[in-house]
Amino acid sequence: MAQTKVEILQFASSATSVNARVHPVVLFNICDCYVRRPDQSDRVIGTLLGSVSSDGTVEIQNSYAVPHSESSDQVALDIEYHQNMYLSHQKVNPKEVIVGWYSTGLGVSGGSALIHEFYSREVTNPVHLTVDTGFTNADAGIKAYVSVNLSLGERTLAAQFNEIPLDLRMAEAERVGFDLLKMIKVEKIPNDLEAMESSIARLNVLIDDVYSYVNAVVEGEIAPDNNIGRSIADALAAVPVISAPAFDKLFNDRLQDNALLVYLSSMARTQLSIAERLNTAAQVL
Template identity: 70%
Template structure:
């Protein structure tokens, strides 16, 4: 460095990368977090996808990698990681490693060690974090890359710099996501509630069909031959039953269901009774074993009393019997 020049702390240039994450990746991460071992605080895994020419990292898939953490030390199962990568690329050979993920809020102390390992797998890997604890009321997703920190010309260390990250959904994924979101409920409905909801939906569809047919007949709506054929096929597929026959069919089905419920209740009662009888049998066997032990002990005491010619003790033993003599004679002999 020339005389008079100042030493300046420099950061690496800001990266132009941005991350697009597909919903499948988030579902995989959440599923792995739910299935994690009891002692594990977080899950770690590999991100797979593509690096597009415009600097976009398209993250399409992921898999978890077993690991152990001790304080700030992290040990990854590298062999498992390579085996999973080989198996995955047999199915999707174009997808490559683009980074790694971990659950939690932001970067932790051991993240630098894991990032260093993935830096040997791919140049400039992306670190994705997913807050599965919903600290802010939602699963916050953040992406980071490693940026070098230097003093003059001397590299000192590396730090994580956050880059833009957002969800990317194809049309098929969007339809599936909207369907899953629409089926979210606070509680699972009972069988009766589910049947009631289904019948209400069926009645609404029938009313809508009636309205369409009336509009076509009154020339308020132009007829559609495809819809007409579809309605004709639907009506012809219905069995022709009188109201009394239909009621009998429903009642018979209801009776069958009630019979199944009754048989299930009897089965549960029988299993519970069998369990209690088994427990009682085990207790009786144990008591019988104790009784045999007491009888043998009684005979032993009688033989000892005869050997010492203490006939008063022999008479006492015969009087009180084997079950009550043990405590009384331990102090005397």
């Protein structure tokens, strides 16, 4: 084997073990930009901002669209716009840096390599996020890629886009409430007690579900699943065992605390109205 002569076709071994996490605001922003895109263009491109945590997870926290023009074989990105916008974002939150770029459409297209190269100069190993706004396969395709250079010796031949795992769990959106974000139109934001009511109703439904499942297993209608059984046992074990008198005491104490709070706040309010009356009455001198 003439080792010195052989040129090996190799992938540049960059950190391919990364995964990405997308915050819901990014998705909303991309959708909004897509809806508002200029007439003549059929996709939007933009910059992704965020941070890379120590374990290699790319947190995509923010984004902005960058105007571009596209013809059959070339893509022109408004680099000045990109830089202005980046500076503006930096002023607000210096912790959010460029982590990659996004484009709408299904998968990676031809021009993507060029744009990716541009972003590679801004940040090492950028993430490319694609959002399939056209629902091509009747599915909400959101994918993230990193690029790996395929090189022959010193020459770079091509760039290969490798898909990386993407975490779409949206705890933030859950906090706001999916109901608010899913509907085209919501008439009212639920207040605290209404929200409580719906939560308790959901809890009720869950308990009913578990109950009927357990019943069905006992009756032999459903094949028992050990994992589910263990989870139920865990949940039941999580309820602390407190003797009835101790619990009653605890319960009554808390009840009285709360009653005291309500009493204090109504007292303050009464005080307010008395003060109001006194103030206006005192003027008749």
